[in-house]
Amino acid sequence: MNMPILSTKLYIPLLRTRVVQRPRLIERLNEGLDRKLTLISASAGFGKTTLVSEWVTGCDRPVAWLSLDEGDDDFTRFLTHLVAALQTIVENIGGGVVSELKSAQPPPTESILTILLNEISALPYKFVLVLDDYHVIDAKEIDDALGFLLEHLPPQVHLVIATRENPQFPLGRLRARGLLTELRATDLRFTPEEAAMFFNQVMGLNLTAEDITLLEARTEGWIAGLQLAALSMQGREDIQAFVPAFAGDNRYIVDYLVEEVLQSQPDHVRSFLLQTSILDRLHGSLCDAVTGQQDGNARLQSLERGNFFVVPLDDKRQWYRYHHLFAEVLSVHLREDQPDQVAELHRRASMWYEQYGSMADAIRHALAAKDYARVADLVELAWLPMSRSRQETAVLGWLKAIPDEIVRYRPVLCVEYAWASLACNELDAAMDRLLDAERWLEMMVHQHDLPEGALDKMIVVDEMAFRRLPGLIAVYRSGHAQVQGNVPAAMKYAQQVLDLVPEDDHLPRGAATALLGLASWTSGDLETAHRMFSDGLASVQQSGNITDTIGGAVALATIRIAQGRLRQAMHTYEQGLKLATEHGEPKLRGTADMYVGMSELCREHNDLHLATQHLLRSKELGEHTELPQNPSRWHVTMARILEAQGDLEGALDLLYEAEGLFVSDFFPNVRPIAAVKTRIWVAQGRLFEAFDWIKGEGLSAQDDLSYLREFEHITLARVLTAQYKSDRAERSILEAMELLERLLQSAEEGKRTGSVIEILIVQALAHQLKGNIPAALVPLERALILAEPEGYVRIFVDEGKSMMVLLEAALKQGIASNYVYYLLTAFGKAEDIKPAKQVVNEPLNKTQSEAQSEPLSERERDVLRLLRTELNGPDIARELMVSLNTLRTHTKNIYDKLRVNNRRAAVRRSEELDMF
């Protein structure tokens, strides 16, 4: 019953009724076909859509049509829908464009559009692209994009824009170059001949020439006015009286005529028109439900035939909408005639949608009816399906619209509220709601001691859910404690769930088991954590909740990585992906996260190309397929790839962005982004910032150690080692060595081989700094033995030159020679591969010679000057008063022009070229 909105936006709304033939306009439009743009610009009711749909269906080129609405005033959505429209004539065109758009950090608009233009210019035929209702677009970005598209439009495409106001991109140049065909109100209004044809042939009215002249003068040829006038006159005896009365009246034409039309219709038609004006989209059975009449579909079809401003939305003649102007006027009349009816009509629409259509539409109409009790009922019933598809944001939006005093009496709704708040990271609100629900449950237990009727006010719609509340509340309390880092409480509540909930109620039991697993993870007992968490996930999956199962793969793989079992981690992600693809379309949330995880592992194996490809794939899938943490994880992973390619500044920029995108979840945050950043600072020799971080985190080499802070403590040891390298003060190297020794012991006790390998490497480098190569080779050899079976590469190579020297020493000693040799070859590799940024941004196809001949712009020279200083990315952006994204675009262009791929190389190259 429900019709996907998108297909209605791409349908060419061809009216089946007879319309006035307008050969003079069609001819002008045909003449313009080989120009770039046809602009049809006139206010509402001038027949723009009718004319264009008539014209394009009669022309011999394929047509892509997009009816815009307010929702498209967002660049990403606009371009996504534009591509969808193109795909109606060219399969798969622009697929890459859409995925680029959905990435957390889309490439510059122009490079996205260039990809699209290139694809279009490869087509072997010409086609027409129509953008209807372009006036709903306000976003400057979209106007700019359209200006850019027009500037570079290949001959394959002819663009048609219909709008109520002139678009904001420059038309002057197109006009001057004869690339524009324009039709405006003066061209569109009906001439007296057209008006005569319309009244007498299309509407069958037999008006005199005099009448037509009067009507034409009164309406100034405005088609909507003439059409309303014709509708008013149909079936009238006294047309002779009607025309002069209307012509002599000063009222707003639409007001006057709609009243006339409504009066001249039989009662049931009049109330049909008024009552259905509350609907965005019309369907026969939906109209019946709202009006209480029958034969809604026949009514809609006859309205369409009768020229009643009804626009078809599909070619089956099932879904329609009213012309916007007409609907607006009808709904004002409805509010005037039947103000008390409006809410009831919305309620009926809501009931229809509940039965036949989408819950979201049912809830939307219930909200419009301000029937909050009904909204509450519907939202309560929607909990299970909405939670399975992880649509907590939508649920929370609805719940917030319901007045508090209604929510409070509904324990199930309170707990649903807590679930949605927790999932959206609104922890305090979640706890308040749980308290409300617990009060009711408490009263249930003690109802014998309470006065008669104390529980009468409690409302429960979903009895099943109500019975499960105690278990669910304990799940959320456990989750909340886990997020707060309160392991004992998290375990206590999780245990409570297992005590309360029967064996066959898989979801809460699974969640509780998984939470126990997370608690073990937080305290560093990884083997138990992995076992409990996978058991928990299995139960969650049994309950039909696939998305959380897929998301859980991230936790399992992260645990495996800490244990140094990279192959198992990869397997975990592959399984997650398999689960996601088995589900088919639409792609589930969590799918994109799998690719980010696989990318991280490919990076460790030094397959930077595949790692980048995985990140691209993750972007391509779009944001509806990712869990809330994915954007941040994506950026961290990308940053590490840039780091591997030697672009430390670029990596830092991405890490800053990752911090902004970070949302905490139930998983312990075992690799805080701030610590990842600090490691880059250490590599850059920026110890000042690194020590700032140590101070800010309150870290010291004497701290008690815990798995939760292991990554930060290893980072601290790295900072201290670097400190020794710069000032040779014994104290810091001693502190580092002691700390590393303790860290090693703790990681070995917890069987965290991943951590062990890294600690051994840092130990080896510390010995090397002290000038003691034999002592350095001892931990290094151990690290090599542990790392070889799992194929670690970057963990060594990221250490740079000192590690290369050490490995060469190891090779001389015959330590793990094959593996060491393999690692040594990896050192040169990073230079040879295409930088990830270019893979991600597929730059405009520039040939080498072009790139050489391109001088830097003034702005780019400013950026380059600052790249030669010690300032970091954010500082430079502040200095130039631009956003980080803009700065990145500049640096990317500079790198492209200088044909380098990192900051240092850019500075070196600019000096070689003597640019300053």
Place this chain on the structure above:
Amino acid sequence: MSETYGSPNDHQEHCLYEIRIKGHLDARWAERFESMSFTHESDGTTILYGPVVDQAELHGLLRKVRDLGLPLVSVIQVDL
């Protein structure tokens, strides 16, 4: 136009505006036009008169005029 036109602080409290459109607009539209008062002039125009909070609201009103296909005659900021 007043001096402040186009200045960044266009959040002057409630300027009064007169929006003149062609045709007599029925009072039933008052609600759609932020409850401005309607005056029908003898020359067949309607004056919508009332307080406008800021530029954004003014443009919203003009957009409604546009979407109803009402010919816009003039927009004036008035002191009283």
